[in-house]
Amino acid sequence: MAGISPSILSADFANLARDVSLVADAGADMIHVDVMDGHFVPNISIGVPVVASLRKATAAFLDVHLMISQPEKYIEAFAKAGADLINIHAEAEGCIGEMIDKIHALGKKAAVTIKPNTPENVLFPYLDILDMVLVMSVEPGFGGQAFMPSSLDKVRSLKAEITRLGSHCLIEIDGGINLSNAHDVIAAGADILVAGSAVFGATDVQAAVKAFKTI
Ligand code: DX5
Ligand code: ZN
Secondary structure, eight states, rough: EEEEEEEEEGGGGGGHHHHEEEEEEEEOEEEEEEBBBSSSSSSSSOOOHHHHHHHHHHOEEEEEEOOSSSSTTTHHHHHHOOOOOEEEEETTSSSSHHHHHHHHHHEEEEEEEOTTTTTTGGGGGGTTTTEEEESSOOOOOOOOOOOOOOOOHHHHHHHHHHHTTOOEEHHHHHHHSTTTHHHHHEEEEESEEEESSHHHSSSHHHHHHHHHHHH
């Protein structure tokens, strides 16, 4: 059984505390928070103040996905705001190893994400120190896009390398995940599934979370 990290990008931003409580009470393992700067990706979403407000509203594990060009500048602010895990992109500016160390020094879990055109082996040097890697199965920037099956081979390859190293690093997958493809991504080796529209776009949000948890 994999974990589920509902993406609040598809939640109602005017009722975030309510929507986060709904999915947390239904058994969500993490809450996925998509931060976009309008530069690294062609969209703007939310930032540090929203993470700080969510921290006051929930005890749930906050999985913060930074789709921003200069993550190094903001790691400390997101840590202080209450992120539990800080996820930076391999394609962003800055030294990946130094940023992982900085996240850990702030007492937070660290993850690195790859976009669909980035080979998974850029993550290999960090698998023994990372808490999680994230494989994007859509181009980052928007919810509701179609799943890219090419991401499955990357998950398989990362799983093999993590197993070979004896690392505890988890594999998360994000983009176009739904109840129809969840089985395939879990079979490939994904540990945590991010789902935005498949959870918050469902008629019964809590039933959707529970359905993911039974796969
Ligand atoms: C996209 C974000 C995703 C997005 C997923 O850039 O990183 O987390 O919210 O949405 P769905 O599940 O609708 O593809
Ligand atoms: Zn995301």
